[in-house]
Amino acid sequence: MIGNSKKVESNQTGIHKDLEGLVLRYLNSEFRRPIADHTRKAFEEASAFIAKFDAPVVLDSGCGTGLSTLHLAKRFPENPVIGVDKSEVRLSKADSRAENGEPLPKNVFFVRAELLDFWKLVSDAKWNIRFHALYYPNPWPKQSEVRYRFHGSPIFPTLVSLSPELEMRTNWKIYADEFRFALEIAQKHLHLNMEITEEKFVPSDPISAFEKKFQESGHGLYKVSATSQRSSH
Numbered sequence: 001m002i003g004n005s006k007k008v009e010s011n012q013t014g015i016h017k018d019l020e021g022l023v024l025r026y027l028n029s030e031f032r033r034p035i036a037d038h039t040r041k042a043f044e045e046a047s048a049f050i051a052k053f054d055a056p057v058v059l060d061s062g063c064g065t066g067l068s069t070l071h072l073a074k075r076f077p078e079n080p081v082i083g084v085d086k087s088e089v090r091l092s093k094a095d096s097r098a099e100n101g102e103p104l105p106k107n108v109f110f111v112r113a114e115l116l117d118f119w120k121l122v123s124d125a126k127w128n129i130r131f132h133a134l135y136y137p138n139p140w141p142k143q144s145e146v147r148y149r150f151h152g153s154p155i156f157p158t159l160v161s162l163s164p165e166l167e168m169r170t171n172w173k174i175y176a177d178e179f180r181f182a183l184e185i186a187q188k189h190l191h192l193n194m195e196i197t198e199e200k201f202v203p204s205d206p207i208s209a210f211e212k213k214f215q216e217s218g219h220g221l222y223k224v225s226a227t228s229q230r231s232s233h
């Protein structure tokens with residue numbers, strides 16, 4: 001399926017009309033839901049892994065088959081890099097990268113978990129995070145699906161507070177616009193001091209399997225970053 005990936009189709013033509021209300025509502029409430037046992041166990045394993053390092057964590061959320069996790073491991077060689085995905089099939093491909101002649105870098109650890117729960121556990125445990133990658137999250141492009149997008153969900157305030165540097169990439173311009181808009185609302189409401197940027201970009205070396213596939217299919221690619229003052233020191 002290289003080079004023939006369909007562009008995101010949606011009945012939305014701009015930022016969802018309900019998004020501002022959703023973000024404001026969730027900024028004013030605490031996110032609670034029961035956490036699945038397997039995610040709690042995955043979190044404990046990841047916690048044991050990061051404890052071996054004396055450096056803040058890099059998180060690759062929704063890492064899929066783990067190519068971006070390996071890129072991040074090279075970029076942050078001293079930091080533990082945790083790739084998280086709910087798909088066992090994709091993660092087994094990530095682990096098998098180790099078997100293709102090259103061992104997994106020592107600073108990489110993959111865990112199978114539901115992101116909403118995992119982020120909540122990370123936040124409650126106050127992990128020290130250096131960089132958080134969220135590459136090509138599922139777009140949930142129908143208007144009726146806005147609440148499934150991470151920025152339209154009750155987890156969004158937790159996501160914003162997790163790391164001093166968050167980078168989201170997508171092949172859907174509206175998702176990028178919404179993500180930036182939701183970050184700006186959080187910034188204003190929570191009196192944060194973040195630099196929020198949105199750009200269309202062309203990667204010279206695709207960072208992930210989906211980035212490669214979307215680029216080869218001629219899609220526009222967008223990057224939204226939120227960097228708090230803390231990380232610029």
Ligand SMILES: C[S@@+](CC[C@H](N)C(=O)[O-])C[C@H]1O[C@@H](n2cnc3c(N)ncnc32)[C@H](O)[C@@H]1O
Nearest residue numbers: 062063064085086087114115135136208209210
């Ligand atoms: C479109 S793929 C992108 C994968 C990878 N980041 C890339 O760029 O190649 C989205 C990934 O997010 C994972 N995912 C989506 N929602 C998730 C959730 N709530 N918890 C854990 N993983 C999730 C999916 O299993 C899938 O691997």
